[in-house]
Amino acid sequence: MVNHFAAVAMLLAVLAGPVWAGIVDLIPVSARSAAAYTNHAERLATELEAKGLLFGAPIYIRIFKASRELELWVEGAGGYTLFRTYPICAMSGSLGPKLERGDWQAPEGFYSVDADWMHPHSRFHLAFNIGYPNSFDRAKGRTGSAIMVHGGCDSRGCFAMTDEIMEEIYVLAEAALRHSQRDFAVHVFPFHMTDENLRAHRDSEWHDFWLKLRNGYDSFAETGVPPGSPTESLVFEALDGFEVQVVTESR
Numbered sequence: 001m002v003n004h005f006a007a008v009a010m011l012l013a014v015l016a017g018p019v020w021a022g023i024v025d026l027i028p029v030s031a032r033s034a035a036a037y038t039n040h041a042e043r044l045a046t047e048l049e050a051k052g053l054l055f056g057a058p059i060y061i062r063i064f065k066a067s068r069e070l071e072l073w074v075e076g077a078g079g080y081t082l083f084r085t086y087p088i089c090a091m092s093g094s095l096g097p098k099l100e101r102g103d104w105q106a107p108e109g110f111y112s113v114d115a116d117w118m119h120p121h122s123r124f125h126l127a128f129n130i131g132y133p134n135s136f137d138r139a140k141g142r143t144g145s146a147i148m149v150h151g152g153c154d155s156r157g158c159f160a161m162t163d164e165i166m167e168e169i170y171v172l173a174e175a176a177l178r179h180s181q182r183d184f185a186v187h188v189f190p191f192h193m194t195d196e197n198l199r200a201h202r203d204s205e206w207h208d209f210w211l212k213l214r215n216g217y218d219s220f221a222e223t224g225v226p227p228g229s230p231t232e233s234l235v236f237e238a239l240d241g242f243e244v245q246v247v248t249e250s251r
Contacts, residue, residue, distance in 0.1 A: 026115040027177055033120035036167040037174075044171060051083065052076055056179030059172055060226040061149075063088070063159060065095060065106060066191035070149070070159065072169060075180075079224035086169065089153035090160040095190040096206045098132065101144040104157045107132045108190055108209075110216055110227070114183035118174065125151025125163045126170040130186045149186070185226045193217040 045055035051074075058075040068088040073080040093105035109132075117129040127150030133142050148158040151166035161169065176184055190206070191197045193214040201207060219227045 027118055027174060028115075028120050030120035033126060033170065033174065036126065036171050040168055040171045041175070044168065048074060048083065051081060053081060053083065055172075056175040058181045059176045059184050060220075061169075061173075061184065061186045063149075063186065063188045064191055065091065065108070065188070066197075070161070070169070072172060073226075074172070080220075080226065083172075084168075086161060086165050088159050089162050089165075090155040092155045092157055095201070095204070097137075097142070097209065098144055098147070098157065099142050103144070106155070106157055106159060106188070107137070107144075107147055108188045108213065109134055109136060110213075111186045111188065112183045113173070113186055115177055118170075118177070119148070119150075120170075122148070122150055123152075124148070124154070124158075124160070126166050127151070128170070128173060130159075130188070187216055187226070189213060189217060 041055065048055050048057075053074045053076045060073040060075070060080055062071040062073070063069070064071075068091060070086045070088055072083050072086065074083045075081075091106050093103070096105070097109065098105040098107035107130075111131040111134055113128050113131060117131060119127040119129065127148040130147050130149060132144065132147040144157070149161065149166070149169065150158055151161055151163040153160050153162050173184060190201070190210055190213075193210070198207070198210060198214070201210070204210070216227045219225075
């Protein structure tokens with residue numbers, strides 16, 4: 001059997017050059033994540049190539065709660081391209097941010113995932129922690145932890161996918177972390193931040209909060225660069241006096 005690390009390194013070297021120095025050893029691996037690579041990596045590389053993209057290139061994830069969609073974008077020569085939109089199999093709670101531990105509410109906001117947050121040994125097949133609570137959540141006194149994108153199609157505040165879809169997302173995320181990113185952004189929105197949707201929810205207690213989240217949504221639409229990435233210095237407008245930045249925080 002070909003060693004998982006060796007197989008990954010050879011594939012990435014062929015497709016897109018050397019991996020991040022020191023990052024490969026930081027990403028945990030399980031028999032399940034190794035099998036996911038074996039089952040999906042070659043096919044994904046071919047599908048990405050058909051769109052002018054590389055396996056192992058930087059990724060960006062957006063989640064929309066109302067429509068239960070997870071978008072996975074991949075960076076190419078001309079900016080980020082939407083590679084695939086995946087259905088979220090299960091999600092608990094309602095529109096609005098997570099407030100406290102045990103409320104079974106999925107959060108909203110701007111988060112990032114690095115190697116420490118990858119969980120190939122998850123009891124929900126494969127998973128990664130999105131990084132809730134972020135600095136804004138903590139400043140607002142919001143509690144809870146271990147909010148995941150995971151397999152298993154069962155949610156208690158997380159974003160649950162089917163196992164097959166989770167394997168594909170996990171492989172793309174792991175490849176990006178191994179090759180080209182120290183962390184990737186996960187932005188969670190209540191819905192697509194259009195004027196129409198915001199008007200439809202103008203009576204919500206969270207309407208002002210959502211207007212602030214729209215800054216990041218609009219920035220990406222205008223620039224094609226996820227806010228907070230190395231080439232974008234945007235700092236979001238203060239939310240109730242607290243600055244929200246999309247950065248990787250020390251764990």
